[in-house]
Amino acid sequence: MLIRFTIENFLSFKDREVFSLIPGKGTLKSHHKSKSIKGTSALKTAVVYGANASGKSNLIKAIEFGKELILKGNKAEQPIKYSNFKLDKKQLKHNSRIEYEIQHKDKNYAYGFIFNSKEIIEEWLYEISKKSEKKIFTRDKNRTKEFDLEAILSKNKKTEEKQFLEFTAKGTQKNQLFLSEIRTRKVKENVSNIDDLINVIDWFQNALTVIYPNSKNVGKKFELLEDTDLNKVFTEMLGYFDTGIDGIEFKEVDIEKIDIPSEILKDIENDLVGDKSEKTNAFISNIQDDKYYVISLNKDRSIRAQLLKTKHKISGGGYELFDLRDESDGTRRIMDLIPLIIDFFKGNNVFVIDEMERSLHPNLIYDLFDFFLSKCKNVNSQFIVASHESTLLTQKLLRKDEIWFVVKDKSGASRLHSLEDYSIRFDKEVRRDYLLGRYKGVPKFGNRDNLTVIPQIN
Template sequence: MLVSFSVENFRSFSKEQTFSLVASGRLSGTHDSHTVAIPNSELRVLKVGVLYGANGAGKSSLFKALSYMKKMVLRAGKPHGTLREPYKFSKLRDEPSTFDLQFICEGELYRYGFKVDDSQILEEWLLQVSGKKEVIIYERVTDAAGGVKIEPAGLGKSEKAYLLAKIGGPANQTFLATANATLKDSDLSGHVKNVIHWFKYKLRLTGPDENIEPVGHMLADNVAFREFAGEFLRASSTGVQSLGVEKKEITEQDLEKIIPKSVLPTLLRRLEDSDEGIGIVQMANGEELLLERGDGNRFYQLSVHSNHQVGDEVNSRLPLTEESDGTRRLLQLLPALHVARSKDATYFIDEIDRSMHPMLIWKFLETFLNACDEKNSQIIVTTHESNLLDLELLRRDEIWFAEKDFSLSTNLYSLSDFKVRKDLEVRKHYLQGRFGAVPFLGRLDGLIDSGEEACH
C-alpha cells in the first residue's frame, strides 16, 4: 500500500509536494474500516485517495510522476539519458528531480527514492522504516565522472544483489532496474525482491484509455471474473446481460500478418524471458493477442462480445467495440474490483470519470471499499466528478486537491487541512470555490459578443 509520495521538479511540480495517505488521528471513528495499520507504528494508512483539480492543475502530473518512478525501477535504461521531465518555467529545469516513496510490502514499511538529472541517477536509497527509525538497506551515489558507488549496508553478503551492488551499474539506471534486468526472479531475495515485486505486481497504474488488466485474457481464463463482470454490467443498467469471449488459435504466419515484422521478434524474446510464460498484446480494435510459451509457442486471438436481451430471450450479440464508451470504460476498470477481493494491490487510476456516469463512479468506489474490507487493497483516482465529495462515502483525509499558484507550480493539499463540519455539504462548497482547485472562469460575454458580430 502506498503511504506517501513526494516529488520535486517534475512536470508541473517545482518545489517538493507530498501526497500522503496517512490517516489523520483527528478523524478517528470516521470510516475506520477505510484504514489499515502501518507496520511497527501507531499510525494507519488509508485505502482510498481521491484527487480533484481544474484542468491543467497537475492531477495527471502526480500520476505521471509515479509512472516515471515505476519505469525507472523496472526498466533498463537507454544508452544515454534518463528521459525525465523537469519543471520548465524557471531555472529549475537544470536542477535535479527528486522522487521519494513510502509503501507497505510483505508486512514491512519501506522508503525508496532517487535524485536524477537529464543524464544520470545522482543518488538512490532504500530504507526499512520502523516507527521513527530508518535502517539503510542500500545507498547509492554517482560521482562527476559517472562512476556508481553503492553501499549495501542492509543486504546479506550471500545475496546476489549484494555482489551486484559491488559492481555498480550504468549511471543512468537505478540499482533496482539493474537488479531486475540482470538477475533471474529466482535469484532475487530479501528486501530487493520485495520492493521489485511490489512495483512489478502490486502497483497498478491505469491511464484514461488503458485497461487495469488484459480484459479479454481474464474473461477467457477466469470464469468467476466473467460471471462477476456480466453481473456488474447488468446491475449497472448498461443493457449488457452477459459477456463472452472467443479464443481462436492462429499460426505464426497469421501473427505476422497482424503484428509488424519489426515488432514481432521483440515480442517473442519477451515471451521467452517472461516469468509467467505468457505475453498479451492489446490491439487497436479492442481485440487481444495471447502468446503462450511451451514446448512450442502457441498464439491465440481473443475477441470479446456482449449479449443483450431482446424480448424474453438473450439473443442479440455485439462485438465489444460496438458498445458505448462508458460500458467499455467500466469493463476496463472491473478487474480492480474482482482482484481486490482476493489479492492485495494498489491501483492508481487517472481520470476515472472518463466516459463514466457519476452514479457509476460513486458505486465503483463503494464496491471497491466493500470488496477489499478484509484485504490491504487500495485505490487512488484523479477526477472532476464532484459527486464523490460525499462524507457518507469518504473521509476528509481521503479527499485531496491540486491547484496551481502564480508561478504555474502545482500545490497539493487535503480537505482535512480545512475546518469542516461533519454535516457540511462538501460538494456545494467545493463548487463555490471554498477549497480552491476549481477553474477560474473569466468573463466570456465579450467573446460571445465578438462572435456574434463576426457572424453578421
C-alpha cells in the same frame, strides 16, 4: 500499499510536494485504513481534484515514472526521458527527486532517487517504521565509494555472492537505477538474501497499476483463482452495472492472427510467463476496431487468446452476438474496469487512475466507490483516482484525509493540499463549497466581455 509519495522538480511540480495516504486523526470509517504494519497504516482510497491543467495527471505520470524506470530500464548513453519544471530558469539546472514510501510483504519501505536527464545522482532504500529507519542500500555519485551495500552484504556470507552484488553495483550505468540492474541481471538467482530489494521490485511489477483515460492496446493484467468462471464474472458485473448486456461469449482465436501489434503481445506473453509475475490473464483491446481479447496462461505455461463478444436477447427467443465496438463508450469503459475490480478484491494491489469517470454516469462512479469501500474491510488494496466528478466529494463516502486538491500558484507550479487541512465538521457537505472555490482546485474564468474575437450581437 502506497503510504506517501514525494515529488520535486518534475513536470508542473516545482518545490517538494508530498501526497500522503497516512490516515489523519479522524476515527470515522476505520475500515478505510489498511492493517497496521510496525505502527503504520495507509488509506485505501484517495480522490484528487483540480482544475484542468492544475497537475492532477502530472502527479499520476510521476507515480508511473519510477515504475517504468525500474521495470524497463534505460539504454546506455541515452537520456532519462522526462521534463522538469520549465517555468523557472533556475530549476532547469536543479536535479529532480521522487520518493515512494510503500507497504508490501508485511514491511514498510522508503525508496527514492535524485536524478536529471543525464544520470542518477542518488538512490536509496530504507526499511522504515513509525519511529525508526534501517538502511538497506544507498547510492551517491559524489561519494568516493558510490554504493553503500554493507547491510545487504552482511546478510550474504559467501564470497562469490558478495562479489556478484558488488560487480552488479559497479556495472550499473550512470543513467540506470540500481533496482533495475538487480532485476535485469537476475541477481536473485545468484545471491541468496536480497529479499528487501525483491520485495520493492515486486511492488512495482505486481502491485502498482496506472491507468489513463485513453489507455488502449495496453494489456491490463489480472489474476483469477484457478476455479473462477471468467464468463460468470463478466456477466454478473455487466448486469450489476445495468449495461443491458445479457451474457458474454468467448471465442477461441489464433493468437498469431489477432490484430494487435506484435511487440505488445510479446510484452504481455513475457509478463504472464515470467516467473516473477503473479498475473495469469491480460485484457487487451484493439484501437482500430475495438475488439476485446483475453490472453490467458494455461496450466502448461502456454498462451491462448479468446475474443470477447456480448450477448443480447432477441425478441421471440435466442441471442445476438455483438463486438464491443457495437456497445456504448460507457459499456466499454466498464469492461476496462472489470479486471481492476477482480484484482482489487484479491488484495495487495494499488490502482492509480486518471479521469476514471470518462463516459460513465455520475451515479455509477459513486456506486463503484461505495461498492469498493463497503467491502474493503478485510481487503488491503488501494484505489487512487484523479477526477472532476464532484458527486464523490462527500463525507458520507470519503474521509477528509482521502480528499486532495491540486492547484497552481502564481509561478505556475502545482501544489497539493488535503481537505484534512481545513477545519470542517464531519457532517458538513463539502461539494457546494468546493464548486464555489473554498478549497481551490476549480477553474477561474476570465471576463467574457473582454473577448474581442466573438461578434457582438445586440
